Amino acid sequence: MPGAQPTATHFQYRKLVRITAQLVFDTAWRIGSGREGTTLSDLGVMLDPTGAPILPGSSLKGKLRSTCETLSHALGVTACLLNVDASSVACVSDVQHYREVRDEYQDILRNQAVDARLAWIEEHTCDVCKLFGSPVMAGHLRVSDGALEDWASMVQVRDSVVIDRDSQTAVDGLKFDYDVVPADSRFELRLDLENPSDQDLALVGAALFEWHAGSSLGGFTSRGLGRFHLQDIRVHGVDLEDPIQRIKFLTHTEAHDRFTNWGDWEPFFAGYIQDIVHGD
Ligand SMILES: [Zn+2]
Numbered sequence: 001m002p003g004a005q006p007t008a009t010h011f012q013y014r015k016l017v018r019i020t021a022q023l024v025f026d027t028a029w030r031i032g033s034g035r036e037g038t039t040l041s042d043l044g045v046m047l048d049p050t051g052a053p054i055l056p057g058s059s060l061k062g063k064l065r066s067t068c069e070t071l072s073h074a075l076g077v078t079a080c081l082l083n084v085d086a087s088s089v090a091c092v093s094d095v096q097h098y099r100e101v102r103d104e105y106q107d108i109l110r111n112q113a114v115d116a117r118l119a120w121i122e123e124h125t126c127d128v129c130k131l132f133g134s135p136v137m138a139g140h141l142r143v144s145d146g147a148l149e150d151w152a153s154m155v156q157v158r159d160s161v162v163i164d165r166d167s168q169t170a171v172d173g174l175k176f177d178y179d180v181v182p183a184d185s186r187f188e189l190r191l192d193l194e195n196p197s198d199q200d201l202a203l204v205g206a207a208l209f210e211w212h213a214g215s216s217l218g219g220f221t222s223r224g225l226g227r228f229h230l231q232d233i234r235v236h237g238v239d240l241e242d243p244i245q246r247i248k249f250l251t252h253t254e255a256h257d258r259f260t261n262w263g264d265w266e267p268f269f270a271g272y273i274q275d276i277v278h279g280d
Pocket residue numbers: 079080081082091092093094125126127128129130
């Protein structure tokens with residue numbers, strides 16, 4: 001159908017979900033700056049111009065992605081791991097695989113209606129990439145930088161030795177030091193989902209349960225750094241099929257007034273998780 005018009009509804013808001021939580025580091029942690037530390041240690045941490053630690057949205061998103069990949073088997077969803085050979089899941093996010101099917105996709109893009117394009121993408125994208133995005137589709141998820149709420153107002157220095165990978169013993173004379181942000185720092189976390197599928201909500205929900213129980217983030221986690229947990233998880237959203245939520249969304253200016261509180265996060269996400277595990 002050359003020249004067919006896009007189906008505009010594919011690109012409109014139908015459902016928006018905002019998840020907020022407090023992310024608390026139970027141990028010291030570090031996200032490396034790639035430079036010498038402000039303490040003159042060998043390895044600095046990412047700090048803003050005022051010297052406060054930064055928890056980038058990209059780091060949080062990467063961690064969320066790896067958590068979803070870890071949980072994909074338990075949930076019964078597909079995850080390409082960005083590597084078709086390793087995962088045996090064909091997905092356009094794998095560069096090698098995309099090269100093989102790119103001509104086919106370009107042909108659909110040029111000659112067919114948007115519905116055919118979306119169907120092709122659906123078929124060639126793994127479930128995790130449907131949430132996080134791929135070279136041919138925007139993901140449904142946006143992860144904001146962590147908003148710092150509390151911290152010790154100083155970075156600390158740790159000494160370490162270089163460990164020989166084969167013998168697992170310290171290499172004589174090879175020492176280095178690195179900065180860490182002390183334990184008990186606290187950030188507000190915000191995840192926004194645009195038109196999430198039920199499966200997207202199940203994946204994010206399962207990751208929230210995992211993070212609530214405790215996980216780790218950043219560098220040197222094998223040395224015990226970066227342990228964190230979530231608390232105070234809240235789910236707000238707008239379902240534009242619901243006339244009351246729709247009016248509220250359209251007639252308010254502040255995000256917290258436009259969105260409706262969708263209640264306790266645990267039963268909310270447990271419902272979506274049960275549905276995909278039972279195959280409903
Ligand atoms: Zn994928």
